[in-house]
Amino acid sequence: MKTAMKHNDMFYLVKAAQKRIEGHAHKTPVMTSRTLSQLTGAEIFLKCENFQRMGAFKFRGAYNAMSRLTADQKSRGVITHSSGNHAQAVALVGRLLGIKTIVVMPDDAPVIKRTATEAYGASVIGYDPGETSREKVSQDLANRHGYTLVPPYDHMDIVAGQGTAALELFDELNSLDSLMVPCGGGGLLSGCAVAARTMAPNCRVIGIEPKSADDAAKSFHSGILHTVTNPPTIADGTRTPSLGKITFPLVLEYVADMKTVSENAIIEAVKFLFYRMKLVVEPSGALGVAALLSGEIKPRGRAGIILSGGNIDGATMKTILDS
């Protein structure tokens, strides 16, 4: 399977996204850890997207996608379906750009996620997940009200926006021998891999997934799209059912490998980041560190890790600190 676009055109979209988000998204810091470097024998660089606005890389894609809407589209508003960081990103960008935002969430979504999304200014619309799907609800509402759909990952503006995380990292560090990126729907992973191809052609970009939600790893290794339903992982940002129509071919073409990590490794990684590095990182954001600490990946030379987000609720953090 080949992607339709040429690489140069793809890379140009990431560069254009970088210009678009400049001054709006944070240029997040890159941190190093003597302990991690000593443990692995490689030089480890952590790109701290937990310090991004609203606490995760998702701001990049949402800002890129929404800032380039036409005035007419902006005036009608946007809609998305997500109960996670993408919802909050769309809500915050909507507030910044004066765009009305609607977020479709299942009726049984945690109250805390609904409240956080509403706090950023979005209107949340619930639906019964036993009766219909989030895609259908949002498409129906989009059709009826003229909202523009801003999907969580399967959209070239989203992919390009997320890729700016890696672009910034390469701008700062020049070369890397490998880059570990968490993978849910594959937006961040494919965007970063596109950026790496131009910025550091010898850099191996490796996607990391929980073992219990390994649809993307299976899809990558087989070349056939696998799906998973409500996987039982603590890494809630990776509970997406599958890679997308856009992200799957990109992952196949640009990503060097996919690795999986156990739930225990994820928990140990969040604890390591908390106790040793004083960083609050959500379970999905700690996948790269989990792969290192568990020995699933043994990097050489200079290795980058994207810490994709830091939005962890108190109950989850308490469970992790207890285990």
Place this chain on the structure above:
Amino acid sequence: MKTAMKHNDMFYLVKAAQKRIEGHAHKTPVMTSRTLSQLTGAEIFLKCENFQRMGAFKFRGAYNAMSRLTADQKSRGVITHSSGNHAQAVALVGRLLGIKTIVVMPDDAPVIKRTATEAYGASVIGYDPGETSREKVSQDLANRHGYTLVPPYDHMDIVAGQGTAALELFDELNSLDSLMVPCGGGGLLSGCAVAARTMAPNCRVIGIEPKSADDAAKSFHSGILHTVTNPPTIADGTRTPSLGKITFPLVLEYVADMKTVSENAIIEAVKFLFYRMKLVVEPSGALGVAALLSGEIKPRGRAGIILSGGNIDGATMKTILDS
């Protein structure tokens, strides 16, 4: 009460300390927060000493004091009394410089503190706090074995080392209108105030203490040294009985004001740093943010805050996340 040394000589000690620790201590990052700035109307800069080696500013003073010992002193070893960050700092510096370290801790000190200090390579010696004092135990051992005593704060090399935290901040930011510094024994506070006097003469340096351990605030406002015994504050780094012979006159001469914050304000500050800024900061380290969020201090212009450390145990963090 006046300090014996002239200001220029004092400042020179801080500058010399900066050269001595260069390449050994981390140059810690300075972070900003839109939320904090919006809440206060001032521009807020956070100096992240929670990212310092062993997780707190204490590394600076310990390295400065221990690296300038004579070869003979180094070969005999050093001793200190502390069950907190200073103990770990002395232990780590000892390991780095090949100096034997002995830490005197009460028999009832938490096992976790003893273990952490031993993990850095120190020998821990317990004593019965009902029978004797830590000062007496360590002085006796120093006399008997020829150890050099490296006290936690009341020593000019320690004060000068801690002052490099502010020196670095001013090197990076040039001027500030105010600087909020946590106060326990006053080593960090007085060192930072000395640095500020030269680097930013108009900067008001303000010490922050828990209300329930307000000996330094009382001493500052009355000019008479107050002491407190085992104050019931969650900010364990500030449970020192009083300012010292060296730090008290320095605080009187160089510090513009002392403010106190409630236990609840400290807890809210740790939570704010965790949830909003994705930073792990220990209660003592969050005193400056507590003063801002509680309205105890209403800064104008450009305000700096020293986040002094990030060594919080899981049980304390769980209590805070629950409250």
